[in-house]
Structure formats: C-alpha cells, structure tokens
Amino acid sequence: MVTLLAPHSADFEIPCYSRIDNEWFCQQYFEDRGGDLVDATVQHIQITVAAIVLGVLIAFPLALIARRWSRLETPLLAVSTGIYTIPSLALFPLLVPFTGLSRTTVVIGLALYALTILVRAILAGLRAVPDDVREAAVGLGYGPARLLFRVELPLALPVIMAGLRVATVSTVALTTVGSLVAYGGLGNLIKDGVTNNFRAELAAAAILCVVLAVLLDVLLVVAQWLLTPWTHRGTSRPRTRSRVDDRVDDEVGAPA
C-alpha cells in the first residue's frame, strides 16, 4: 500500500477538499467543481423566478377580487395565510401526487408561499392610493382598466415592490428545501454536502444562496427606482401629484 501511495501523492496534489483536509474554503474546489455550482445556481434562479412570476400572476387577480368584493377579502386572506402555515417540507409531498418529482412541484409550492405576502402587499398598495387622485382620474373619464394600470398601479408600486422583495428573498431561501424532490438548486449541493460531510461544497452553496438573495433584492430596488422616477425627482409629495396630473393631461389630450 505504501509503495502504491507514495509516488501517487508525489506527483498528484491531494485537493484541499478531500476527506483528509475537508477545508471549508478551498480554491481547488471552485476550480474542479465550479460547473456544479453554476448549474445549481442557474436552477436555483430559474425556480425562484418562475415561482415569483407565478405567484404574482395568481396574487394580482386575487387582490383585485378581494378589493372589489370586500366580503371575499377575509376568506381569501385566511386561505393564503393557512397555506403559509403548512411547512415547506410538508407542502412539497402534498403536491407530488399531482405534479410528480419535478421542478413544477417546487415552483408551485414556492408560488403558494409567495402568494400570502404578495396578495397582502398588492391589496395594501392599491388601498394606499389617495381617493382624490382616483376620483380625479375617474372624473377625467378613465375607465376601470385604464384607472388601474395608468394611475393606481404606478402609485401602488412602492408598497407592492416592498412585498415583492420580501417574497423574493424568502423564496430564494426556501428553494433549498426543494432538494427533497431533487429540485432545490443550491439546496441539492447543501444536501449533498451534509450527506457526504463535504465542507467546501456546503459552505460554497450556503454562501451563494445568501449572495443570490441579496443580489435579487438589490435588483428589485433598482427596478423600483427606475419604475418610479417621480419618487426621486425633487420633493416627493408634490411631484407625485403633478406626475399623475401630467399623465391624466396626456391621456385626455391624446384623443383631441
């Protein structure tokens, strides 16, 4: 054995992530297994983004329904909060009979979690739109759809974006639990790291997960900044009003 090992170790460096050293941070790991990290990160981002998009697509009409028919608001919020209390490790198995061991299972599960936060945020955002602004728009001949998309949604955006940020950051963290059905993005590497006592893999995946959450959060902050130019152009309150007035003027002016 010794004769076999000696020449081997002489011309071949044992990587610092081997079971002998098992270092937490190891340059060699990134060089040798960087592909795994990239693949897992891509899957993580795909699952998170798909879940958030699906969540918004479901939450938006639900929030509109809850606003229009206030009697439905309490049951709607109760159901979405009820879903939130179901542990993620329990929700994925509950979906498996319908969607199988697939990416869809994780995406639907995460979207259901995001739903709770998103419905509340959209509802709160729309409610925060000042009534006089809404009435002014109605008085100027805005129909419900145009009122919603041209006046109410832009003004509700800061509150909605706050909810979207919370939902996104939690979803990034929760995606790791998807490793139960083998679609957990970086969670798969975390699980593998725990099972095989592979410190470099676990540490890299865990840190990447947090970095990803922070990056997506920053991205949303930037998006909000770009989408709501009136909030950072001079003083906020008068600009908000005049901006809406401008828009209303534009709309009215257009057909004439």
Add this chain to the structure above:
Amino acid sequence: MTVFSDMLDYLLDGANWTGSGGMLALLVQQLLLTVTALVVALVVGLPIALWLGHLGRGGFLAINISNVGRAIPTFALLGLFVIADPWGWTGDTFPGTAELGPYGRAGGATLVALALFALPPIITNAYVAMREVPDDVKEAATGMGMSGWQRFWRVELPLSMPVLTSGVRLALVQVWATATIAALVAGPGLGRVITDGFFRSNYGKGLAGAVVVAAVALVLELLGALLQRLLDPMSGAEAALGPDDDADRPDDSEAGRGTKASVTALKVEEAETFGD
C-alpha cells in the same frame, strides 16, 4: 391515486403511531424542540428588543435583523452546524450529529438553528410594539411621576402586548414548520416520516407525515391566536368596541371601506356610461 389510499392506510394503522420511532413519539419530540427553541429565543431576544424599544435606540438593527434572517436558509444553517463545529471549541462534538437527550440525533444543532431562526420575528415585533406606544401616553406616564421602569412595566409593556404576542405566535408556527427540515440532515422530529417515505419511494408514508405536520401547524396557529387573545390586557375593551374595521365605521359611514368601494365603483360605472 393509490398514494392517497396508501396514506390513509398508514395514518389508520395504529402501529405507525406507537413505539419509539412512531409518529406520536416524533410529534412529541418536535413539539419539545419547537417549544425549547422558542423559549431560548424569547429569553435571549425579548429583553434586548424590549430594552432597545424602551430606550428608542437600535431601531436599524432591530428591524433589519428580520431582513437578514429571511435571506439565510435554515437548511444551510442547520447543515453547517451538523457537519462541523463552527468555532472549534469542542473538538468536533458540538453541535454535530450527537444525540442530545430527548431531542434526538443532531438535537443540539437543530435547537441552535431553530432558536436563531426564531429570533428575528420576536426581536422585530417586540421592538416595533414598544415603539408604537403613542408618545403622548408615554409623556403622560412620565408626567404622572412614573420612573422609567414603572413606565415600561405598567404602560409600555401592556400596550405593546398585541404586536409582541403576534411576533411570538408567528415564531411559534414558523419554528414548528422549520423543525421538519431537521429531517433533511437525518435529525429529529416528524420530518423524518416525510423524508423516509420519500427516499424509500413509500410516498403514502411521506404524504401521511406531511398531513400530520400540516395539521399540527394549523392547530398551533389557532392555539397561538387563542393565547394571543388571552395575553392581551386590552382584549376585553376591544371586544366591546368590535373589530378594527367596524370600530371606525360609526364615526363616518362614508369612511367605511365597503361604502367607499361601492361609491367608487358607482362613479367608475357612471364614467363608463358617459364615455361610451
């Protein structure tokens, strides 16, 4: 859907509930974990948060700890604790996968991870609760000659109870839910039923575990709501006034949400007709 009949069979078979590895034992173990972690988080977090809230300082920290906590996956934290001893103090024995009394395999790691997980909602809610006590009430208390401690104990704490307890309730349900993740590192609790079922392709069993965990989560949520009502010193007064929504209605019926919504809807409809 044979999975569902498998699940029912598993749930209805008494043998699966009893014994040392039975669901009942695991359920008790997970409840024990949840309560212990919550108590640890309360003992550590509440004094700090209430003190900061009383002084009105450290708001940035108290609020942002929730945002930071949200970004850290508990699974990753748990994994880190399980495969290593992060500070090198105990020669790879803490927390690791060592048995910890009734908390089972990797009990120490799970407890620490859960307690850390429970801290943010407790701290943030307790701090916000203290800060939301109206300034004039605090000034009145000081004006009546109350010391800082008296003001805290007799005025601020009772008034901040509803928000504070809602944080604790949130933490309770979330800790229970998150405790199931311990099974992903072969740790204690009911999550093991789920992972066992999954990794051995016995989906009926996995589903059965999921149903039990979800059901207990809902029960805890309801119990939390009940406890919150019991702990709120103002609950009697609130009950007399009716819920928040209705409370502001008698003042001005136009301000009622429903009325306002229907008025707007009416206006929108009118506008529509005129437009056409």
